[in-house]
Amino acid sequence: MTDEFAAVVDSVRERVTPDDDERDRLRAATERLTERTEAAVAELPVDADVLLVGSTARGTWLAGDRDVDLFVRFPDDLDRERLEEYGLRIGREVLPDGHEEYAEHPYTVGEFEGFTVDLVPCYDVEDATAIQSAVDRTPFHTEYLEARLDDEIAGDVRVCKAFLKGIGVYGSNLKTRGFSGYLTELLVLEHGGFREFLDAAADWHPPVELDPEAHGAESFDDALVVIDPTDPTRNVAAALSATNVARLQHYARDFLAAPREDRFDPDEPEPLSPDAVRGYVEDRGTTPVALRFEAPDIVADQLWPQLRKSLDGVTSELDRRGFDVFRAEAFADVDDGDEAVLLVELAVPERPRIERHDGPPIHVRDHATGFYEKYEATDAYGPFVEDGRYVVEREREFATAVEFLRSEALFDVGLGAHVATELEDDYEVLVGGEITALCPAFGRDLARYFSPKP
Amino acid sequence: MTDEFAAVVDSVRERVTPDDDERDRLRAATERLTERTEAAVAELPVDADVLLVGSTARGTWLAGDRDVDLFVRFPDDLDRERLEEYGLRIGREVLPDGHEEYAEHPYTVGEFEGFTVDLVPCYDVEDATAIQSAVDRTPFHTEYLEARLDDEIAGDVRVCKAFLKGIGVYGSNLKTRGFSGYLTELLVLEHGGFREFLDAAADWHPPVELDPEAHGAESFDDALVVIDPTDPTRNVAAALSATNVARLQHYARDFLAAPREDRFDPDEPEPLSPDAVRGYVEDRGTTPVALRFEAPDIVADQLWPQLRKSLDGVTSELDRRGFDVFRAEAFADVDDGDEAVLLVELAVPERPRIERHDGPPIHVRDHATGFYEKYEATDAYGPFVEDGRYVVEREREFATAVEFLRSEALFDVGLGAHVATELEDDYEVLVGGEITALCPAFGRDLARYFSPKP
Known part of the structure; x- marks a missing residue:
C-alpha cells in the first residue's frame, strides 16, 4: 500500500x-x-x-x-x-x-x-x-511560513491543497466553509507531511486542538482548533465546518485504504435532465418544494450565510407545523441567472384539517377554566381531558406545506434580511415534479443533491 | 347560587x-x-x-x-x-x-x-x-363506615355516587378506573359532605393525599392518594386514573358554577349512523384505521388492561415508524358480538418510500467504516455526512401504516397475551370510510369518540 x-x-x-x-x-x-x-x-x-x-x-x-x-x-x-x-x-x-x-x-x-x-x-x-x-494578519502569516516551509514540505502542501480541492473542502469562503490555504499549510507543516496529516486526520476525535507555538490563550468550541502561530487568541480553523472535518476524515481513510489519482479531481457531476429529476422524485416518494427567487445582489460571503439562515428558518417552521422535512439545500446561480433556490424535500407535505392543541393542566384552575370557556362553544372537537390537561382538536392554520410557503407567515421565520427583501418582491413555489423547472440552471446542484456523497 | x-x-x-x-x-x-x-x-x-x-x-x-x-x-x-x-x-x-x-x-x-x-x-x-x-378487607371497610355514617352523610354519599355516575367516573373496575363505592364514602365523610367535597376537588393540585386516620405508612405516586383507614399501607384510590381525577375537577367546577340536575344522568349518546361516521372522517381529514377481532373470552378486568396494553403497543410502534397517531381508543362489545376494536386515528398514514437512517459518528473509526462499507454498494442514497455522522436514505420497511398493521411485525409490539392469540387467529383492518362497518355494534363508542367530552 x-x-x-x-x-x-x-x-x-x-x-x-x-x-x-x-x-x-x-x-x-x-x-x-x-x-x-x-x-x-x-x-x-x-x-x-x-x-x-x-x-x-x-x-x-x-x-x-x-x-x-x-x-x-x-x-x-x-x-x-x-x-x-x-x-x-x-x-x-x-x-x-x-x-x-x-x-x-x-x-x-x-x-x-x-x-x-x-x-x-x-x-x-x-x-x-x-x-x-x-488582512493586517496576512503579512505575519507569510513571514511565519516562509521561514519554515522547505521545498519538500511545500510540495506536500501542494498535494494536500489538491486533495482538499478534489474532495470539495478547500476554501474558507462562507459557501464552502472549508480549509483555507494558510490552515492547510499549517496542518501539513505541523504533521510533517501530507501522509502524516492524513494518518492523523483519519483518527481524529473532534474536538481536535493543535497549537504549533504552544501559546493558545483562548478556548474555542469548533471541531478543529488550530491556534494561529502569530496570534494566540485566534483559531485559524474558525470558518471550517464540522461537516467538512468529518468529510476530511472520511476521505483520508478512504484514500489511505485505496490511493487513487482521481481523488484529486473535483467531483463535477453532469447536470441532471428534467427527466432524470422526475425519476428521482418518483423513486424517493418524497415531495420536494422549491422557493425560487432573484438572488440578492450581495457578495457570496454575505449571500451564503443569508441563504442558510433562511433555509434553517423555513425548515424549522415547516417541521414545527408537522410538515416533516426530509432534507433541504440552498442553491445560488449568481453567475448566470442571478437566481437562488431554497429546496426543501418533505416527507409529510400535508396534514389533516384539524390539529391537536393541548391546553393547561386542569389543576391550574384559572387558566384551565379560561381555556375551557374559550373553546367550549367553538366548532373545535373537545375540550376533553388527557394526561391531566384539556385538549382540543381545532382547525389547523395550514393543511399543506405549500399553503404555508405561499402565505405571509413565511416572513415570520427569520429569513436573511436581503433574502426577505427579494421574497417580498417576488418568488415562485415549485412542488413535486415542477422542480424540473430548475433545470438546466441548477441541474448540477440537483445532481449533487440526489446523489449525495460524503 | x-x-x-x-x-x-x-x-x-x-x-x-x-x-x-x-x-x-x-x-x-x-x-x-x-x-x-x-x-x-x-x-x-x-x-x-x-x-x-x-x-x-x-x-x-x-x-x-x-x-x-x-x-x-x-x-x-x-x-x-x-x-x-x-x-x-x-x-x-x-x-x-x-x-x-x-x-x-x-x-x-x-x-x-x-x-x-x-x-x-x-x-x-x-x-x-x-x-x-x-376481599378479606371488605368487612373492615363496612365496620369502619357503619360506625361513622349518619343519615345526613349517607344521603350526601348517595348524591355523590349519583354525580360520579353521571359524569362517567364511578366504578373501580379496570375499564372505568374510576371511584369505588368505598372511596366515594371515605371522600364524602372526610370532607363532611358532597358540597364540601366538590369545593375541595375543584381546587385540588394533584398529587393530593388524604389520610383520615393519619397513619399512612407508604408513599404512592398516584394523582389521588387516600390512605385506607383500615390499612396504613394501602391507597384506596390506587385504581383511579389521573384522567378521572382531572375529570372530577372539571365537573366539580362546572357543577358549582351552574348546578343542573341532568349532570346526574350518565351521558348515553345516540349511536352514530354509518353516514354520520363518514361525515366525521371527512370533516377531520385524518385517516382512521381499525383492527377488528374476536374479543378474548376473559373477564372485563382482564380484558381492558390487555386492550389498553395492545393499543399502547400499536400506537407507539406506528409513531416510531413515522405514522403519527392523532388519537386512539379501544372498544369492546362483549355482550353482543364478542368483538373488540383497536381504533387508531392517524395524522400521517403514509411516508415516502425511503427513510433517513443515521449512522455512527465519523470519528468512531471502526463503526463508521463498517457502516460506510455496509451501505456503499447498496441502492440506498448516500452514505453522506451530516452533523458529523454518516447518513443514508434507505428503503423504508413499511410505506403505509396499513401495510404494517397487516404484517407479522404487528406481533412484535407488546400486545396483551390473549389479544395476541386472537389476532393470530384472525383480524380485519378497516381504513378510512371502511370504519363505518363498526356500526351498529360500536355506534355509541364512535359517538363518544367523535364528540369527546371532558
Missing part, C-alpha cells in the same frame, strides 16, 4: 508543481507588478511598503493557478478613510482595467500579465494581535 | 334515596338470604359467620340498585382450596340458579327475590393488614 500511496502522490506532486518556466513567468510578472505598485506609492504623501503574500509568495501555489495577492502596507496611524482612499488610488493606477471589491474594506481586483491580482491595502502593525483589520 | 345548588342536590337526594318500602323489601330479603346462608354454613365441618357488606349494609345504596354483597367469613387457618370449595358449595345451595365468577378466587353470583347477590367467601383475619385475599 505504501508503494501505491507514494506512486499516486508522486504523480500528483509532479502535476501540481509549477515548472521552471511557470515560476520564471510568475517571478517576472510579480517583480514588474511590485515595481509599478511602488511607483504608485511614491506619489502618495505617506510611506508604505509593498509585499507579495499568499501562496505565490510562499511557493505553495498549484501549477496553473493565476492568483496573486499583493499588499500595500501603510503606517498604523493612518486613518481608515485615508487608507481606503490611497488603496483604491493605487489600484486604479496599477490595474486600470480592474474593479473594486469589498471585504472588511475595499480593495482592487484586476488582470496583470495573465494573472489575477488582488491589490489590498493594510496596516503595518507591531504584531498580529494588534491588527486593525483581518 | 347556594340556593340553586341546594335545590338541585335536594331534588337528586330525594330521587336516589330508597323509600321505606324499598328499605323494608331489602331488609326482609337480606334477612332471609342470611338465614339461608347460615343454614348452609351449618352443614359444613367448619364454623363461619355471614355478613352483609357493601352499600346495602352501609345504607348508601342508590334507590333502585339491586346489588347485594353477602360474605361468608371462614377461620384464617382454613386452607385456600377448602375455602374455595366451601364457598362454591354454599353458593350452589343458596343460589341454585347462580353461576360462578372469578376475582382473586371464585365466588357465586345469582338472583334472590329480585336482588343480584354476590356470595363471596373470605377469611376472618385479625386486621386489614393481615389479609390473605383482597
